[in-house]
Amino acid sequence: MKKQKVLFVCLGNICRSPSAEAVMKGIIDKNGSGHLFEIDSAGVIAAHEGEPADARMKRHAIKRGYQLTSISRPVVPSVDFDYFDWVVAMDDQNVRDLTGMAPDEAARHKIVKMTDYARHMGYDEVPDPYYGGDAGFELVLDLLEDACQGLYDHVSRK
Template identity: 40%
Template sequence: MKPARILFVCLGNICRSPLAEGVLRELAARRGLASVITVDSAGTGAWHIGDPPDLRSIEVARRHGIDISALRGRKVGKPDFEAFDLILGMDGENVRTLRQLAPTGFEGRIGLFLRYASGRDQDVPDPYYDGPEAFERLYQMLEAGCSSLLERLDERAS
């Protein structure tokens, strides 16, 4: 597989995107791809810069053997469009914001996570106002999507 630099983006960078970052990093490590997959996460908003992920995201990740507690929220910026090969928004609103921020010529690096990963034109719902069961559903959705993403990246490199 050729190296890939992937940025996951959600609204605040405390629920969906840091969990996706942790899941993809773990799946890549399990498949022996940690040296060729670079992954990070960011938010389109600036409310949680420097904050750890939501405790519910940390907890669901921990239950699945993934530690995301050291991650810190940050806002997506113009340098990200050059630094990453693929910038995946968790929902349509994230993708629209990313397209507005993207310098000319970088729009092709932006996509909706589930559409790119598995061909499903579906948002990853924000679980922020929901309970623990929504975070478990989020984890399952991200794990399936990240597995598909790794397969797609591997096929693309072949």
């Protein structure tokens, strides 16, 4: 299998996508397949560019053994759509935003939604926990653990 490059994308790249990056890296490490993957995250907006992940999200992730170490950056369409094999959006608005940024049809075909790979949880989107409480951050991690495992299984079969 050729190295698979996956970019996780949410709105500001401080809650959901850095968490997806950390969860996916955890799954990859557990399976000893780090040499087969490159994982990154970005946001559709640049409002938090240069900032670490949200402190609340980090706190909940640490409880599960995940370290959110990435620094927020915006999607760079001229680079990211060419470089990454998979552009994984957290919700329908992210899909619409990414589709609008995509430079061509080939790039649009790289856009998928995170919950399309969920195996057990019946959600259509990974909800943004930013304005909610602890339960929202826990739900995000539950969804990401399920869907990242599904994505890993799918990509690993290619």
